[in-house]
Amino acid sequence: MRIAMIGAGYVGLVSGACFAEFGVEVTVIDTDTSKVAALREGRIPIYEPGLDRLVAENVAAGRLAFADDLDAGVRGAEAVFLAVGTPSRRGDGHADLSFVFAAAEQVARALTGPAVLVTKSTVPVGTGRQVREIVRAARPDLDIEVASNPEFLREGSAIGDFMRPDRVVVGADSERAREVLRRLYRPLYLIETPILFTAIETAELIKYAANAFLATKITFINEVADLCEKVGADVHDVARGMGLDGRIGRKFLHPGPGFGGSCFPKDTLALARTARDAGAPISIVETVVAVNDARKAQMAERVIAACGGSVSGKTVAVLGLTFKPETDDMRDAPALVVVPRLVEAGATVRAYDPEGAAVARPLLPAATRFAESALDAAAGADALVLLTEWNEFRALAPARLRAAMRGDVVLDLRNVYDPAAMRAAGFRYSSIGRP
Structure with missing residues (x-):
């Protein structure tokens, strides 16, 4: 099976290397030519324990490659993951989806056969539907399914989180998209990892709701700590x-x-x-x-x-x-x-x-x-x-x-x-x- 990962940042690089470890043929694509050149030379642009070894081993095995040419990189891929940045938009705090939408259109124009376009980036509810409209407008002649597969990787523990996750969430509205993602995550079935299939909107919201809940726990205990200092508790x-x-x-x-x-x-x-x-x-x-x-x-x-x-x-x-x-x-x-x-x-x-x-x-x-x-x-x-x-x-x-x-x-x-x-x-x- 062959896939492409758009974006060699934290999520794209870790996910691409881990999928390669699963036995999938992966091309990680990035527009930053210097980053791609560094990765080809074995230099990892981020610090994540164990990532340098994982990348080196899978490059040596021929399962992991890096490219700055999107057209060539997505050729023949059954699934293409969007793992580009979604920073806060200046002025209103909304997620900036410009990179997601631009990448979706570029991928759609570059594909030469049916594929599943999977959003790996953290995106607000409704983004998948917008991506679908962009893809259909760009390539009405090609059957491109859209899915959501949010990541739950903790920095510093990302490889373990990918290989032994609490769960995998897949948002998809077609059986073909579900089947492609099911095949990709087949190694996790063997260790009985819960794989939750939902509608695209639900998958998008799960990611945000999970992060917001964890952030709330941190903030709650911080405020309790302030109270402890006032009353003499630990x-x-x-x-x-x-x-x-x-x-x-x-x-x-x-x-x-x-x-x-x-x-x-x-x-x-x-x-x-x-x-x-x-x-x-x-x-x-x-x-x-x-x-x-x-x-x-x-x-x-x-x-x-x-x-x-x-x-x-x-x-x-x-x-x-x-x-x-x-x-x-x-x-x-x-x-x-x-x-x-x-x-x-x-x-x-x-x-x-x-x-x-x-x-x-x-x-x-x-x-x-x-x-x-x-x-x-x-x-x-x-x-x-x-x-x-x-x-x-x-x-x-x-x-x-x-x-x-x-x-x-x-x-x-x-x-x-x-x-x-x-x-x-x-x-x-x-x-x-x-x-």
């Missing part, structure tokens, strides 16, 4: 007590500085806008968006308060810049709000991230200094802020950290460290939602 015990209830579950109940990344910020905003336009506003999601945006700014003010109300002339070490560990993704990361505010307030910020420095550098103020290690960042610092819970930060001995620093202020915004151990080392230590 948010981790509260979260554990909640999570042991099977109706709630323990995941996504870890407090922090607010969610970021490629999905939750833009998807909650897009769902809120779509719902309001449809006359069925989802007030909970609108509140989640507002509360999460405000929280990132509050974290910067918390740092300033911990430093006695001013960071002017002080050196602040920031550990972790990416929105989560095991990725180099900086999209909507709390660091993009916290670091500029500290610089604006007069601090010298010395930052370290194991994988994200190269991506972060052009996004942060020019005055930001980048360290080569966590201890290098901490050396001579008046205060230290932990923003991303990379495992290597967990291994830092409090005594070594204290010896490296000039000051004694530590703000642990991911609750990585043991409060008693940090205080025993001489730190004025604070975390999220713990007494």
Whole structure:
């Protein structure tokens, strides 16, 4: 079986490599010629654990190829996946579908035989119908089915999520489209993965509803953490007590500085806008968006308060810049709000991230200094802020950290460290939602 993946970004590259591992012949197509050239040379443009090995093995096996020529790349494909960007549209927060629509029309014109055009990108309800109209207008002579197959990949765990997913969702209105997707995912039938076939609109909404619900859990526990600080409770015990209830579950109940990344910020905003336009506003999601945006700014003010109300002339070490560990993704990361505010307030910020420095550098103020290690960042610092819970930060001995620093202020915004151990080392230590 042969398929094409339009877009060599995070979703397209991971999905293409994983389908190739299933034994499918895959061509990943991108208009960025430099990216395609790098992939052909074995250089992976994103950081995802295990992806470099997976790509290399499948290229060597002849199952995975990269192209910048769409016409040639889709030739003979039974299915073509659209995995292009759908960023928030400036001004109104709706998903920008221009890349999806342009790719759909180009693919339709390039196809030489019947195929299934599958939307892998996260798109609002109704997009599949619009894609179908575009395809029919471009190629009324060709039988092109349209389907939706949203992705549920967590950055840092994407390969495992693809190979051993909780479920696969397929939105399709024809048996031929369902059969093509069924064949593609046949290896997952063998491990009894639930595969849910729905209408296209339903599949599109499942993706948004799932992300919005998870974002709501994060925002809820963040606000509970604030309450815990006021009343002397421990948010981790509260979260554990909640999570042991099977109706709630323990995941996504870890407090922090607010969610970021490629999905939750833009998807909650897009769902809120779509719902309001449809006359069925989802007030909970609108509140989640507002509360999460405000929280990132509050974290910067918390740092300033911990430093006695001013960071002017002080050196602040920031550990972790990416929105989560095991990725180099900086999209909507709390660091993009916290670091500029500290610089604006007069601090010298010395930052370290194991994988994200190269991506972060052009996004942060020019005055930001980048360290080569966590201890290098901490050396001579008046205060230290932990923003991303990379495992290597967990291994830092409090005594070594204290010896490296000039000051004694530590703000642990991911609750990585043991409060008693940090205080025993001489730190004025604070975390999220713990007494």
